[in-house]
Structure formats: C-alpha cells, structure tokens
Amino acid sequence: MIGEAFYRMSGNYQNKIVNLDAVLPLADLTTGWQYAYGPAGFAQHSSWYHRTRSTSSRRSSRWIQTQGHYSFLNVLKLFGPGNRAPLSFPMAGWNVAMDFPNKPGVNEFLNELDDRAMEFGGRVYAAQGLPGERREVPQDVLPRIDEWIAVRRKADPNGVFASDRSDSNCFSSNLQKGLNPTT
Amino acid sequence: MKAALPFGLVGAVPVLPAPGRSPSAAPSAPDIQAKKPPQRGQLRQSRLSLDLLMADGERRTITPSGGRTTKTGRCSGPPSAEKRLDRHRIRADRHDRAPRRPNFIADGVATSGLDETVAVHLDGAKTGTLLRRLVDLISAPPKLGRATVSRGSLAKLDQLPSKLAKNPLQFTAPQLPRCRWSSPIAW
Numbered sequence: 001m002i003g004e005a006f007y008r009m010s011g012n013y014q015n016k017i018v019n020l021d022a023v024l025p026l027a028d029l030t031t032g033w034q035y036a037y038g039p040a041g042f043a044q045h046s047s048w049y050h051r052t053r054s055t056s057s058r059r060s061s062r063w064i065q066t067q068g069h070y071s072f073l074n075v076l077k078l079f080g081p082g083n084r085a086p087l088s089f090p091m092a093g094w095n096v097a098m099d100f101p102n103k104p105g106v107n108e109f110l111n112e113l114d115d116r117a118m119e120f121g122g123r124v125y126a127a128q129g130l131p132g133e134r135r136e137v138p139q140d141v142l143p144r145i146d147e148w149i150a151v152r153r154k155a156d157p158n159g160v161f162a163s164d165r166s167d168s169n170c171f172s173s174n175l176q177k178g179l180n181p182t183t
Numbered sequence: 184m185k186a187a188l189p190f191g192l193v194g195a196v197p198v199l200p201a202p203g204r205s206p207s208a209a210p211s212a213p214d215i216q217a218k219k220p221p222q223r224g225q226l227r228q229s230r231l232s233l234d235l236l237m238a239d240g241e242r243r244t245i246t247p248s249g250g251r252t253t254k255t256g257r258c259s260g261p262p263s264a265e266k267r268l269d270r271h272r273i274r275a276d277r278h279d280r281a282p283r284r285p286n287f288i289a290d291g292v293a294t295s296g297l298d299e300t301v302a303v304h305l306d307g308a309k310t311g312t313l314l315r316r317l318v319d320l321i322s323a324p325p326k327l328g329r330a331t332v333s334r335g336s337l338a339k340l341d342q343l344p345s346k347l348a349k350n351p352l353q354f355t356a357p358q359l360p361r362c363r364w365s366s367p368i369a370w
Contacts, residue, residue, distance in 0.1 A: 011331075013291040017338060017347070020285055058297050058328070061320055065327050074318040076330065078304045094304075098320065 042099040045071075045110055046125035047117040048079070049094040056120035057094045063116060064098070069109045071098035086147035089125045097125075285352060288342055289335030297328020304332070 036042055049056045057076075064071070075097045082091035100106055114124045118141075126141045142148075294300045300318060316332040340348055 011291060011293055013289075016289050016291065017343065018287050018289045018333070018335075020287075058301065061297060061318075061328055062324070064320055065323060070321045072321070074320045076300065076304065076316055076318045096318075 037099075039102055041102060043102050043106055043110060044097065044099050045113060046089070046095060046097040047113070047122050048089065048091065048125070049096075049117070049120060049122040051078070051093040053094075053121060056122060057096055060096065060113070060116055060120060060122075064113065067109055069100045069103075069106055071100050073099045086144040086151070087142060089123070091123075093122075286338040286343060286347060287335045288338045289333050292332045292334070294328075294330050294332065296325050300328050300330040300332070303330075303334075 037044055047060070049060070075095075077095040077097070079090045079093055079095050082088055100110070117124050124141050292303050294303055300316075304316070316330050318328060318330040319326060320328070322329070338351075340351060343351055
C-alpha cells in the first residue's frame, strides 16, 4: 500500500529542488521505526547480487511475487564498492531489501529466499534475521568471518561484549571461536 | 547508582541485571548512531566519541578512527554473569555540529516494470546520484518491479531560488511522528 501510494504520488519530474527530507528512506520519516520489526511486526530481508547479474535479482523478484508473502516496502539499490570491514555486507552489485509481515510460514519462506539468493550467486545480509528458529547461515555468507574473529580475540578475549546478533544462530557458532575457553 | 557512576545521567540508559537479554541500547542506539538525520542535532558525522561505563565504574571511551563515525549496536545482558557485563550504561558524548539540510536538484522517474527499473538504476549510476527508490514487488507482471526513482545531485548556490539561497543549509525539518517504544523486542 505504501509503495502504491508513493508510486501514484511521485510521478515524473525534472530539475526539482528537493531537500534532504525528500530523499531519505521512508523509515527515517519517523522515530522508533526499528520497533516495527519483531515477532509481532515485520521481518526484514536483504540480499545482494553481482552487478553483472541483474537477471538474478529479477528472477528472485518474480519468485517472491508468487509466494504469498508480500513486502510493502521494498528498496532496490545499486551498491558501489564495499569497504574493508570483515563483516560488511555491501559490495558492488544489486541489493534488494524487503520487509515481510511475520506470519506463519515466513521463516520457511525466508530460508528458501536465502537459498535462492545463494544459488543465484548472491549473498544474504546475515545481520538481519527472524526471531524464530532459523537454520545457521552458511559460512560463505560471511566469507571474512575469520578476520573478524581475530579482531575479537585480540580486543575482547573474554567475550565481555555481546549483542543479540552475536548470540543469534547466524553468528554464535562462528563467534564462539573468538572466545577464550579458559575464562 | 548516580553516585556510583560519576559521569552523570543525562543521555545515559540504565540497564539492570536481567536473566535474559537487556536491550539496553535499543532506545539509545539510534540516537548514538545518528540514524535520524531529519531530527535536530542528529545528523551523521556528529558523534565524536562514546563512553561505555562499566559496572565497576570504569570508563571506556570509544572514538572513531580513519574518519569514520562512531557507531554501536545493541548491547546484551548476560547469559553468563560471570563472564559478561551485568550492568552497564552507554553515554554518547555529543558534540553536535549545527544541523544542516542540503538541497538537491532531482529528476523523478516512475518506471513501469522491473526491466525499466533496472535500466534506470544502471543509467542513474552513470549520470548522477540515486536519491531514493521504491519498488513494487507485490503486483503481478507486467507491473512487478515498477518503481519511483529519484536521482540528482547536490544543488549549487546559483541553482537555488533566492529564498533558499539566503541560507541554503538551514535546517527546518519538523519533528515528525514518533513511535512509542513499549516493550523490548525479543529477537
């Protein structure tokens, strides 16, 4: 509905002066948007496809449309080069970000979406996940996890710093490698 | 508690021991991260440091390096109190620069389908900055993938009307609706 409304409102225009507010992501129009995500809200999914493989993102989009899980707020981005951070998700290519209502079957749907993204040579943004049970994200989703583990081992050998993400299925088994077993 | 933590309470989020996760930074992380540019005083690049105040009163200051902004994520309470923090608070020392709001000269394009949307993105990447785009992934083909795309570049002073040119970066954004935080989200 949001997408439809904006589609109808936007239209075509040229050389229009717009301020920063007009080009921000919709979520930034309000505070507290992050609380819309969770068991009673939305599950966010973000995947990446190589720049030369826009066909993959198209095939993925067509498959999503047929699955009965509808994302009302979708953003397509063409990423530039990534940075040096080991767990950084963005890199040059296509990014599709979607917000799906948490309803029965969405876990299975997103797991399959993960698989399809990987099958198409893409990547999944592992920092976004679901509150329910979810299989562990494959190692190649985090291809530089070992570099991060080395940083963590050096900066925080006792595992003092943690987050909901580091405790999640996506990261826990990998990050446990960075903890000092003697403490 | 205040006496034990000599750095004041303004901007701090107390976190009490809890058997499960304590989403201590959930209310504060967006502020600390400056993830809300429309709000006064919360533009990016404005954070100079973060103070992490430990349970024993030790203060650890985290500062950005290499020109990066300081960021933090949610902090958890202790699954194992022996190994992890059982109480902490986060305070961001904010030295905000004056909020600014740049203007853009933008073109808007409403595409009719996925192929056109992809083409506009590829073209936009060559010719200008893509500012915002929303994609329809609900409608069946041929509407599937239609999008509204805004692209452009920062406006120069001589491109602005006289009213805006007097103070081109004036920050006048209203405070927009606020979603109330009511309960922790148990991710």
